[in-house]
Amino acid sequence: MGTHVWEKPFEAYAQKLIDEVQVPGAIVAVAKDGELIYEKSFGYRDREEQAPIDLDTVFGIGSITKSYTCVAIMQLQEAGKLSIHDPVVKYLPEFRTPDESHTKAITIQHFMTHTLGLPPLSSLFPGMLESMKDDPAAEELLALPELQGLEPIHTYEQLMDYIAKQPIELLGAPGSEFSYSNDAYALLGAIIERASGQPYEDYVKEHILEPLGLTRSVFHIEELGDDLNHSMLYSAVTKDGVKEVLRTPIWWDAPAMRAAGFLKASARDMLRYADVYRTGGSANGVRILSGASVAEMVTPIVKVDALKGYGYGLGIQPFGENATLIQHTGGIKGVTAHLLIVPEAGITGILLTSISDSPIQALTLGLLNSLLGRPLETPYATVDSYEAPLDVLRQSVGTFKSGEGDQVTVKFDEENERLVLAMGGKELPLRPIGEDAYLFTERNVDTSVRFVRSADGTIIRFALGSRQLPVA
Structure with missing residues (x-):
């Protein structure tokens, strides 16, 4: 792994952003054609202990978990246990929306593409309530009026009941409107469980993590035992107009929503996992998905906005003139992460940080520009202006x-x-x-x-x- 001419300018750019936002710890790692070409850590995995970060340090990855969930769904389709075009109610007869005909029309694919027609709901908070209630870092959030009187959600059945009772207006017919839905992905976990006969976490471990040799990817930090090579969690608070970053070690969890964003992993594991998309289904010498299934996952099935599309658990957008960026971010308390693949260049990359408001998009932009020979601050894409009355x-x-x-x-x-x-x-x-x-x-x-x-x-x-x- 040699030194690249872009490393020092990128690291100065990254350090400035990290200092500005007071990110306690971060790691950036990049591979080309499956071989590590760059790694750089900033800060510490535990700031107070000044414990170093390396490629095996486990961080939260948040919603990047959604891509693993879609891999599981595609595997089950290949095994003949479901079709992504099946109605959701075939597997989840308890699932309801305000409109029965709408409910019956929602397919698994609508869940995977965030096009089921639900607006953003508050389900994640009761889902995480048990782990939040003892965390001083959650006091301000739990004091919000809309979170008062909520009962904890522990099971998929409770989650479906909660969704059914929400006084919501549907966004449009299934497939017509994109709006990011943690609820849809949580319930993909329930579909995986019912189609496979295994708990979601067990299925992911047996069919994705273990075959790929992802030994430092876990749903619970306690699975690491006495191994302390994992990130501490930090939260930012503002007192009298001054930002302060505090050590807040409690990991939030939502048993019914783990398929939406609760996996933890090391940078080394994430680069190996990213190879599944770079190669069309294989990593570490093991095939876990067909090339056709991967191709479908990384095809923009739905338009998100003027710049981005979404496949199955992954965002897709053009980058520069001749490149495609396949990516997903993740963020939750003490976590901001970004997975990226540029297939035309054979590049895979991961950025992991230990605070929820790190400047992850700007860091990724600087990294991609550096890797592809563009000026550091070049925008993702050029968009023409429009004259609005x-x-x-x-x-x-x-x-x-x-x-x-x-x-x-x-x-x-x-x-x-x-x-x-x-x-x-x-x-x-x-x-x-x-x-x-x-x-x-x-x-x-x-x-x-x-x-x-x-x-x-x-x-x-x-x-x-x-x-x-x-x-x-």
């Missing part, structure tokens, strides 16, 4: 809120005659790129947003990145 801009203001606790406000800036997105204490100008479609830029990373209208032209939702937030 002033009256349309003025009509687009409002506040939007999801069941997951996200809330944003769109304002009209009279002085500059533009829309501004207010969220997380920041105000970000929105640049029109199409009818009701806009971009905002943060740390050189463009994020696409759009307004969703009803049949009579009224704005009813705001699609922010991958989620649709209803009008508050």
Whole structure:
């Protein structure tokens, strides 16, 4: 593994971002054609103990778990135990939405592509409640009005009952609207369990982790025993306008939602896992999926926004002129992660950090630009501007809120005659790129947003990145 001319500029760029956001620990690792070509750690796996990070340090990977869940579904399809075009109710007769005909029309593929028609729900919080209630880091979150009086969700059956009771408006017919759904992926775990006869976690271990030799990939950090080579968790709090990063060691868990985002893994394991997509189904000399199934997983089945598509548990977008980026991020308390594959270049990569608000997209952008010989801060893609009428801009203001606790406000800036997105204490100008479609830029990373209208032209939702937030 030699030194590359881009390493020092990239590491300076990365260190600046890491210092700015106060990321306690991170690792970046890249392979080309299956051989490690670059690794770099920043900070410590445990800041207080100054314990170092290496390729075998286990971090949370959050929603990257969703790709493993889709591998399992595709394996079961290959084994003849299900079809992704089967109705979900064939395996989950308890599953209900506000519309019975809608419910019956939802297929497994709709779950895999986040197109089942459900808006973002609050299910994850009662799902994690048991592990959150004893964690001081969760006090502020648990104090939110919408989380009061919730009963813990332990089982798939309880999760389906919770979903059925939510007073929601469906986004559209199955397959018509993309909105990221942890609930759909949680219930893919239930389908895997019922189709295979094994608990979800056991199936993943037996059919994915063990065959690939992923010995440092676990659902529970306790599985590592006395091995302390895993990341500590950190959380950011703001006191009197000053950000402070605190050691918060309790891992959150949601027994009924592990298929949506609760796997932990080392960088070495993640690079080996990424080879499944680079090679078309094999890694470590073992085939776990057919080339046809992998090709389907990495095909953009649905459009997410102006820049991105989504396959099965993976996002797909063009990168530069001649490359495709296959990727997924993950984030939960003490975790931000990014898995990436650029098949045309034979590149696989993983970025793992120990805090939930790390600048993972900007780090990934700098890494990809470095690997592919582009200036460090080149945007993911170039998007043409669009001339939006002033009256349309003025009509687009409002506040939007999801069941997951996200809330944003769109304002009209009279002085500059533009829309501004207010969220997380920041105000970000929105640049029109199409009818009701806009971009905002943060740390050189463009994020696409759009307004969703009803049949009579009224704005009813705001699609922010991958989620649709209803009008508050």
